[in-house]
Amino acid sequence: MKKPPRRSTEDHPLVRVVLSIVAIGFIGLFLVLPLTMVFSQALSRGLGVTLAAIEEPDALAAVRLTLLAAAIAVPLNALFGISASWAITKFDFRGKGFLTTLIDLPFSVSPVVSGLIYVLIFGLQGWLGPTLREWDIKVIFALPGIVLATMFVTFPFIARELIPLMTDQGREEEEAAASLGASGLRTFLRITLPNIKWGLLYGVLLCNARAMGEFGAVSVVSGHIRGLTNTMPLHVEVLYNDYQFVGAFAVASLLALLAIVTLTLKSFLEWHFAEEIAAAHHH
């Protein structure tokens, strides 16, 4: 009996099975199991207790602060990400490589360090501390500090998403628009923006997920004032350290749910607009 010839890209069945088991096992162990644990801990004393923990004023304040910080940080980062990737991909200038590297800085610097930098600049003893006190502006231990820290940590997301996409798309369509008489702004609104909208949306969603979840940098600048400057991740830590496990896991579940909603939304959009997305990537 002769075996049918195998395709060159097809590996031995055993290899496939082992690889699949490893991949699924890894995902199960490190992603699904912890997430399930968070939800099951949150619900361990019944849904009523969980909901009560979320409706508690300090928890609600944390939710509000997290959403507010993300609502300010994400649009600003979108603006920055678009301008940076536009400049980098559509123009030639000195120091371009340096700017590209700089954008990656927040990925390589520990968030705690970036938080500390803001304390050193804006804190009472900091560089701008006296000036800010004179004008009665609070940055550290207040909303501005939290927004700044969040922005710093999340600013590469959108630019990183857009730069490869826009590099791939090239400049020809913009050049064509210019030769047809379109101004820079019109070219951006009618040509560049429609071409990058899906990449932009992914970037915004990822940036938002990260902005809501940021712990390290925000932890340094927030001051942990309950009901005032605690974001959701910080509130989770405070509750956990107080041995209020149901509360901690309830808020953690909410945070995880926000992330899951974000990713589901992303997958849904990818699935729904698959054709258009494919067309945007190819000529």
Next chain:
Amino acid sequence: MSLVVESIAKRFERFPALNGVSFNAPRDTFVALLGPSGSGKTTLLRILGGLEFPDEGSVRFADLDWLSLPARERRAGFVFQNYALFRHMTVAQNVAFGLSVRPRRQRPSRNAIARRVEELLTLVQLEGLGKRYPSQLSGGQCQRVALARALAIEPRILLLDEPFGALDAKVRKELRVWLRALHERLGLTTIFVTHDQEEAFALADLVVIMNKGKIEQCGTPEEVRNAPKTKFVAEFLSSAAP
């Protein structure tokens, strides 16, 4: 509207792309910029279109200091090698683009634009394809959409970068004949870049042969063919002969 190109020089970071290029083209001529790749012909075309700026030299066209005008004020119909159609717009929207981005006072009405688009699509023999997207067209069709889009702005000059480069031999020959006929009909100064000498000689009134950023010879197809001025021209013409 004659074109006078004088001592254009352009350096890119490492190498000179153009090294003192001058030529004249009387009004309504069909000019071919012919040369091997890297000869600077595309750079010269992009300079004429306002997409690149020379370090030295001047260009006068239609009694204007052509280089002082930004690309969007030149009304130069530029057709790109890979067409550069707006992929998220339909064929009709692509063709209408140049008219629809005019300042309000000079912008034709919606109906007038639609009529003009229809006329242009008929001119390039693409009637009825206005609602398609570029991804649903063949290469030759894309080429003609790009041409219609460039013609929509009533260009003062037509600039074509390897207009038939990406097409197969049969379509290429058909479009070539058609383009020459269109040129006669519209009476526009047309400049096109090619590395295919057969194409250059078949189409152009004036052939400009370039090599390494310099013009080797400039003349009618007969002049160039019968009396190659330099060794390079003689070799270039004989090397690619079928």
